[in-house]
Amino acid sequence: MRRLLSAFFFSFFVSLSSADVNPCILREIQENAYVCECNITYCDDVAPLGTVGKNQGVLFYTSQSGSRLQRSDFPPNSTAAPNSVQFIIDASITYQTIFGFGAAFTDAAGINLDSLPTNMSDFIINQYFSTDGLGYTVGRVPMASCDFSTHEYSYDDVANDFNLTNFNLTAEDFRYKIPYILKAKTAAGGSLRLFSTPWSPPGWMKSNGRMKGGGVMKGDMNGQYYQTWAKYFVRFFEEYHKAGIDFWGTTIQNEPTSGLDPFWKWQTMYLSAAMERDFLKGTLGPTLRGSPFAQNLSIMIVDDQRNNLPAWPDTILLDPDAAKYVSGIALHWYEDIETSPSLLTQTHQNHPDYFIFGTEACTGYLPLQGHPELGSWPRAEQYANDLIQDLLNWSTGWMDWNLVLDMQGGPNWVGNFVDAAIIVDSSRNIYYKNPMWHVMGHFAKFIRPGSVRISGEFQNLHDANVEGVAFKAPDGSRVAVILNKDAVSQPRSLNFANHSQNQIK
Known part of the structure; x- marks a missing residue:
């Protein structure tokens, strides 16, 4: 069996009985494909x-x-068993600080939450955002419609309304986004970093006259259309503020390179790195500030x-007039299989003062895979x-991308x-937790905001099928997440060692 492990060590434990936790109602969808099934009266939870x-x-x-986030006491300095994995931690060697994990409040997510009885949708929100659940601390909010909407709409579809007189939030915001964002904020104890992303201007x-399909902004760079688009951003934040929601951040454009394709199936707009730089420093940055x-x-x-790294950030961040408005670099995962993660390290080395953050990922996006696969372990x-x-x-x-989807993978x-x-x-009135939910838990629940990545290395292991990463938590404890991708043929036990000179709490 393949395992994903989160190990806390150099801390202390209080034994918990099985009565303390609602266990997963495990359903085998097909061989080795299991989900946890939840209904109107029952759902499993995570052991504290x-x-x-x-x-x-x-x-x-x-x-x-x-097994799903199954808890057990763990002796960190046990005698090494045969075929054990030795993972060595050194908290004196530090890297980046973590600020969180989360998912997106799309129209589709809200529609699916709204389709359930209130107690069920509330429980989903709590299990995602409360510290008793996965403890998500970040949420992404599309600015108007995206592909995970039921139709194409903006906040001002009145042509040539350069003063945005007709700007207004929509029924989707008031029914499918705002209520669940507010609930998530409450579940997270008020500490929820929200960022927005536009897919397209009106x-x-x-240039093509539609949100759908590739095209560019009309007019000259930073001319009347660009100025109106920057004001549109501000109006979005103003209207959400009136609804009790303030934002931590924003991206400038969702997947801007897709705007080169005139036949792109959903909302987009093209920006090159140079165009994004010029819009940011000439109009968007000053307008937001x-x-x-x-x-x-x-x-x-x-x-x-x-695959846009490091050239895209270089183009923008080497221009001080643009760089002064930038906090971080946002990335999607859809072509990660074709590119090396070392591009992130190269980008960090080029621009160490700017954080790197993964803002969208999902499975089932490839041709012939466009649907949920309940219980899929390969996707997890x-x-x-x-x-x-x-x-x-x-x-x-x-x-992660959508918080919840329906049985078809939409709407x-x-x-x-x-x-x-x-x-x-x-x-x-049922929902299923895919193994991906529990994978997210190994990271979001235990690598809390403020955790710092530390050195974690396998000793005498030359096996790419075993991976791990280590952190020092804000309370001083150490956290490691270990993945064995070949556990069926190569089951392994864990053995940890601490080589840090830092005092252990």
Whole structure:
């Protein structure tokens, strides 16, 4: 069985009985494909870590054969067993600080939450965002419609409304986004970093006349259309503020390179790195800084595949007039299989003052895969592998895509169906937790904001199928996440050693 392990050590534990936790109702969808099934009266939960003391630890593991964040006491300095993995931690060697993990509040997510009884949708939000659940601390909010909407819409579809007189939030915001964002904020104890992303300006601002399909902004760079688009950002933040929601950050454009394709199936707009730089320094940056609702936003550039590294950040961040508005570099994962994660490290070395953050990932996006695969372990393993590799290469966090989707992988107005960590069957008032949900838990629940990545190395192991990453938590405890991608043929036990000169709590 393949396992994903989160190990806490050099802390202390209090033994927990099985009565303390609601176990997973395990359903085998097909051979070695298991989900946890939740209904209107019952859902499993995650065992609490408990209180932890010096030189003791707790282990959580998830396996292909059906274990899901299963908790056990863990002795960190046990005698090495045959075929054991020796993982050596050194907290004196530090790297990036983590600020969180999360997912997106799309229209589709809200529609699926809204399709369930309130107690069920509330429980999903709590299990994602409360510290009793996965403890998500970041949320992404599309600015108007995206492909995971039921139709194409902006906040001002009145042509040539350069004063944005007709700007307004929509029914989707008030029914499917704002209520669940507010609930998530409460579940997270008020500490929720929200960032926005536009897929396209209103169609009347674009060269092709529609939000859908490739095109560029009309007019000259930083001319009337660009100025109106920057004001559109500000109006979005103003209106959400009126609804009780303030944002931590924004990206400039979702996947701007897709705007080169005139036949792109959903909303987009093309920006090159140079265009993004010029828009940011000439119009968007000054406009946001001039708004009381947007002046402190963390602005992220790129928001596209990592094959744009390091050239795209170089183009923008080597220009001081643009760089002064930038806080970080946002990345998507869809072409990660074709590119090395070392591009993140190269980008960090070029621009160490700017954080790197993964802002979108999902499975089931490839041709012939466009639907949920309930219980898929390979999809969960994709998540774990990418998370570990990104974190080993200076990423400060990682975002799943839709919080929840339906059995088809939508709704999605252009049929771009994908998978999600939670899949809803509203006809039966049931939802399923895919293994991806528990994978996200190994990271989000235990690598808390403020954790610092530290050195973690395998001793005498030359096996690419075993991966791991280590952190020092804000309370001084150590956290390691270990993935064995070949556990069926090569089961391994864990053995940890601490080589840090730092005092252990």
